[in-house]
Amino acid sequence: MEPDNDVALDIIITNVVCVFRTRCHLNLRKIALEGSNVIYKRDFGKVLMKLRKPKITASIWSSGKIICAGATSEEEAKLGARRLARCLQKLGFKVKFTEFKVVNVLAVCTMPFEIRLPEFTKSNRPLASYEPELHPAALYRIKDIKATLQVFSTGSITVTAPNVQFIATAVEQTYPLVFECRKIHI
Amino acid sequence: MAAAQSCPECGSSNIIDDSHHSQAQLVCVDCGSVVSEGLLTTTLSEEQYHMTSHSSQHSRYSERSVLGKQLYRNQNRSESGAYSERTDKEPCRNQIRGLQRVSTLCHILRFPPGVEDSSRSLFERAYRHPAFLGVSLERKEVLAGCCVLLVGRQYSWPVTMGTISSLLQANPGLMAGVYLELVEKLGVEAPPTTITQLVRSHCSSFQLSTASVPDQFSECLSKLVDRASNLVELAGEAWIVTGRHPVPILTAAVYLSWLSLRPVAPRLATSLSRFCKLAGVPLPLPAHKRLAELQDALCKLGKELPWLRGVKLDRKVVAKHAGDILKHRAVLLRRAMESQGGEEVEDSEQAPQRTLGVAEQAACVTAHSGASLSLVGSVTQCAGCEDKELEGAAAAALNTGGNEKGGSAQGSLSSPAGGSVVQCSSAEGSVKPAAMVPVKGTINSAQDLVETEGPGNCGTLPLPAGGKRRRPVFLPPCIVNPPKRRQRDEEESRGREVTGDEEISDSEIEQYIRTPDEMRQFAETQSRLDECRAEVSRGT
Numbered sequence: 001m002e003p004d005n006d007v008a009l010d011i012i013i014t015n016v017v018c019v020f021r022t023r024c025h026l027n028l029r030k031i032a033l034e035g036s037n038v039i040y041k042r043d044f045g046k047v048l049m050k051l052r053k054p055k056i057t058a059s060i061w062s063s064g065k066i067i068c069a070g071a072t073s074e075e076e077a078k079l080g081a082r083r084l085a086r087c088l089q090k091l092g093f094k095v096k097f098t099e100f101k102v103v104n105v106l107a108v109c110t111m112p113f114e115i116r117l118p119e120f121t122k123s124n125r126p127l128a129s130y131e132p133e134l135h136p137a138a139l140y141r142i143k144d145i146k147a148t149l150q151v152f153s154t155g156s157i158t159v160t161a162p163n164v165q166f167i168a169t170a171v172e173q174t175y176p177l178v179f180e181c182r183k184i185h186i
Numbered sequence: 187m188a189a190a191q192s193c194p195e196c197g198s199s200n201i202i203d204d205s206h207h208s209q210a211q212l213v214c215v216d217c218g219s220v221v222s223e224g225l226l227t228t229t230l231s232e233e234q235y236h237m238t239s240h241s242s243q244h245s246r247y248s249e250r251s252v253l254g255k256q257l258y259r260n261q262n263r264s265e266s267g268a269y270s271e272r273t274d275k276e277p278c279r280n281q282i283r284g285l286q287r288v289s290t291l292c293h294i295l296r297f298p299p300g301v302e303d304s305s306r307s308l309f310e311r312a313y314r315h316p317a318f319l320g321v322s323l324e325r326k327e328v329l330a331g332c333c334v335l336l337v338g339r340q341y342s343w344p345v346t347m348g349t350i351s352s353l354l355q356a357n358p359g360l361m362a363g364v365y366l367e368l369v370e371k372l373g374v375e376a377p378p379t380t381i382t383q384l385v386r387s388h389c390s391s392f393q394l395s396t397a398s399v400p401d402q403f404s405e406c407l408s409k410l411v412d413r414a415s416n417l418v419e420l421a422g423e424a425w426i427v428t429g430r431h432p433v434p435i436l437t438a439a440v441y442l443s444w445l446s447l448r449p450v451a452p453r454l455a456t457s458l459s460r461f462c463k464l465a466g467v468p469l470p471l472p473a474h475k476r477l478a479e480l481q482d483a484l485c486k487l488g489k490e491l492p493w494l495r496g497v498k499l500d501r502k503v504v505a506k507h508a509g510d511i512l513k514h515r516a517v518l519l520r521r522a523m524e525s526q527g528g529e530e531v532e533d534s535e536q537a538p539q540r541t542l543g544v545a546e547q548a549a550c551v552t553a554h555s556g557a558s559l560s561l562v563g564s565v566t567q568c569a570g571c572e573d574k575e576l577e578g579a580a581a582a583a584l585n586t587g588g589n590e591k592g593g594s595a596q597g598s599l600s601s602p603a604g605g606s607v608v609q610c611s612s613a614e615g616s617v618k619p620a621a622m623v624p625v626k627g628t629i630n631s632a633q634d635l636v637e638t639e640g641p642g643n644c645g646t647l648p649l650p651a652g653g654k655r656r657r658p659v660f661l662p663p664c665i666v667n668p669p670k671r672r673q674r675d676e677e678e679s680r681g682r683e684v685t686g687d688e689e690i691s692d693s694e695i696e697q698y699i700r701t702p703d704e705m706r707q708f709a710e711t712q713s714r715l716d717e718c719r720a721e722v723s724r725g726t
Contacts, residue, residue, distance in 0.1 A: 086690050118377070134362045
């Protein structure tokens, strides 16, 4: 049976950021010269390398620290990071894939109702804050799982958390709060 | 200086060493006569000599003097020992200036005295908070404005952040950062100002009295405020206010109100920018867009007026009929939903089954409080029931000619139904399988919840026979004009599951490494570019 989008509550992961170390010094000039899909940012002391599959962008520093962003799942992020390490190995560096860690996951979830943001903010102070002059969404922070949620009045919620499990937990915890403040149509 | 043994006046031997400002004196306790007095001390060594040899508990030196600072520096200190954190220290120059700034802002904004006192005390408290002690002077200047804004909000005084940042000529981004930090560090609650609170203050800034503009352009403030308030309410229902800055909406609403209150030819020929110049008010850039959106919203509702059927209603002429449209907006919205809203959705019996299907396949998350998706569906359908009940009474009132107020007595407008958000989620694409992995544990529980609660919920809430949900008339702009999203290769990602530990073949990596020929060409091109740049820099 195909999913009915009328009442679907999908959590769509849009971005996964991960870091890993290569445990060796990297010559950025050599990477810029011999690697394709590479941008050398001399002022910032880093090299940007883009992979096609999975579609990720990596920032490479000469110390061997690499940050990868753009994956749509934790597994994809790990695969992309490993591909990148393999690519650097092919370029001639003695790379070791160590200290891999997913540091940030961004997901979007849409509620099937609109949300009254002033009421939501009032009933969830001080964790929630809403400044319409600054940003159209209400910001809700959950400290124990280090999750930040942006609640829009259209019902869309953007969740940022250290991993996918925390994202699901954050949405579970927030759903009853936004459900109480939903817009009921006459 | 040797202490005298007895007083020459009374013969008493009770002589004490008492200092008069910085002059050491020997004074008789019994008769009070000064037995002897020393030189006015001008050197630290003399003061120290007097201090150590003739110290008295009652003697006290000025805290501003060198000796005084040395003697009393350990008293009245905070726990950390910093002078800056002393609670009883005198206010520094910047703090005094900041307090003056707060007072000036309060006078400009015409705060009552009580509000001004609260602002000053909040500023003093914030200034001494560790978070604002070592900050730059610019931040301290902005802190004054933030305190005024915070207290204004607590007292429901209509003042915006933009107003205060323009009065202080401060960077709005900096002001926002300092304001949020102030709220967080001091733990002060302040409800944000709603747009309806700002209507009156914004209208009063427009100089439209008979003294400042010609008669045909002048307008009474109270009428302008009423009409603008109605327009702002309509804008709130039409998704024009949500997520947008309030000032451009208010400017557009005031302009439209001014046009509609007396739609004579000279007024209709005046553009928004000319109106703002006339009224002496700055024109914010997004105001043109907000005006167009307001006019479109009025056109949508105006098509339902019986005496306007067949009349071509566009942005230029809608201002003439704005009064009637606003008077009957509740009824017009019902009618617009019937005639202009398109699809009907399935009835309540099929809704729980559909939600079951969703729970099986999609990564549905249900709250532990039991607020399941089937409950949401039935609330929407109950809303449709109330729709029908209200509509009969309202339509009858409207058909009498639109002059009665009964048709508009239904309270606030209805908001767009949840179907609008549905379209947004469907445009997102399907769920990535990998994203479902950690959430699958809840799917079984979601199924149980839906099975047990779905029919029950539908039973408790009254539903019309064959309840239908209409597509809303007004939709959020992000749904009407969805942003173009990149088409990802979804079939491939659905087809194989990524584990992260797959083998990586050499052929996949070779595409990211240049061939020796390419490297040589790149190096040559790079060197030529460097030479050209060097020539250019030598030439200049």
